[in-house]
Amino acid sequence: MKAISLDLGGSHVSLAVVEDTTILMSQEISVDAGGELLPLLPIFKTIVYDMLAELRIPVEDCIGVAMGCAAMVDRATGRVLSTNGKFEDSPGIDLPAWSREEFGLPFALENDARMALLGEWYAGAAKGSDDVVMITLGTGIGGAAMAGGKVYRTKQVQGGCLGGHIPALFTGRKCTCGGFGCMEAEASGWALPLIAREWPGFEKSRLATLDRIDFRALFQFAREGDPVAIGVRDRCLHVWACGTVGLIHAYGPELVVFGGGVMRSGDIILPYIRDYASKYSWIPSGPVRILPAALGNHAGLLGAIPSLTDVVSDANAIPA
Template identity: 35%
Template sequence: MTTVIAVDLGGTNLRAALVDSDANILAHEIVPTPTTGPSGEVITAAIVARVETLLTLPEGKDALAIGVASAGPLDLGRGCVINSPNIAFPLVEIVEPLRERFGLPVFLINDARAGVLGERWAGAARGSDNVVYVTLSTGIGGGAVVNGSLLLGKDGNAGEIGHIPVDTRYSLVCGCGFAGHWEAYASAKNIPGFFAAWREAADLRRVGFDASSTRAIFEAAKEEDVVALAFMEALGEVNARGVSAVIVAYNPEIIVFDGPLARYHGDIVIRYMEPFIDRYLTLPRLAVSSLDGKAPLFGAAVYALEAL
């Protein structure tokens, strides 16, 4: 049995786990991702602390490698995160600090690319060779496996689907600085901003829920609030534009949705999105991840295991 350390660095949370080659999580930690400090070294230090804890466990002493899944963009040549719109620092060194500290091989991959590997290894896409993974979280990310091969791109950033242009009416500015991107409308962080722009355009003066909260907007929709349901139509159109682009780009047999929005509200997200998806190609199966947010951890683990 081979054991590795898996790390998932997201904009909101930092997860680390000890994972064996049978896809069992033997130990798991989660802490908030640092957002204050002089530099990205505070995040690197937090990762080091999590790995140290896991390596001191009886099951961790024989770990052979460290796999790190991180929000992007990445510079795989330098082994770091650069200018991520969802991480508080412009540069976070990953590979060299971990390699020097622990003397283990370190393998870095984008978190959404890790997610698609995790779903194929242990989740909803087992047995599928054409898969797209979509995470609806602080941002929106994606990963694609086509004919059994993971798509990485020149710098490991193939699949930045959150930055697909989906709108010119509201021209909301994304965290990356450009306007009209899918992430600027439909990520957990940005849905309230989209609601505010949509509400202003519709001249709606009264709203019976907390419109500054993504959770409250979705809960109101589930309670069949008329305003919230009308907004779900607008959100569904935007999500469908992103998903339609994904389908024609990758021609998947299954799309797996993950992230807090999918895990807590996947039913309503898919219900209001599906009617607007283009049918130029066959509609793939749409599924919600069953891995409880751990798909990138599983993916970081299997990426390291395969590299070994």
């Protein structure tokens, strides 16, 4: 099966033609994080048709167009319902109609964390496991869950995809979601500079010399013995570990997969979380496996086939 796959990030969009678990061709373009989606659609169309031409694949050989985006989406209607400062015009766009008009194909829209989970389940670290939680550690923290080989969903579109907003500290910092002390507000890329600057002794830390405090620098300085970096790092590890226990208790997965850019330091992060989760989770069935994602940035693109296989069987999404 072949499909067209689009992965909308905050600062870039990846476009690909995929066949089963293989990316036949892909292209990445930089976009304005706060910009609009509508002006990009003709660019997407051109890139997709150029790739199909180069691959000598007729568009009708594809089963559909799949799109992952960092938003709450209604999969049944293919509509974006709520964004968090990215592509604010997207709720007004009829993306299934765009897909029908420009490609003559069904359209599957999915939250980016769910799409990454589908990709890892179909072609990566979660292959062969049907009860899975995926957590992506990056600028924000994404979460998605799967039970019995089906993405966890409820009538409320956020069902299962707000793992990053599991409260980790009820006295904690205000989060972008409106809540307080979420895992994301206490240990994510956007929260990290706020956490570091409040840390006692911050002004003496090497972190204070940086224009932009990120996890790469945090882990590096901690490895080199900077006491503030060690303190902040260990606090973040603790937050992620507590959040993981929360997700294990909520969804009862056999496997938790960690992805996202922060996982460059997975050699520190995963042993800590495995140890914590094995000590502090109530799991009579035995330890939950905790693995790094295997597909990196390709996870979302490779979620296309499983996400479309669902939608193509849904009469509402098949073109008239």
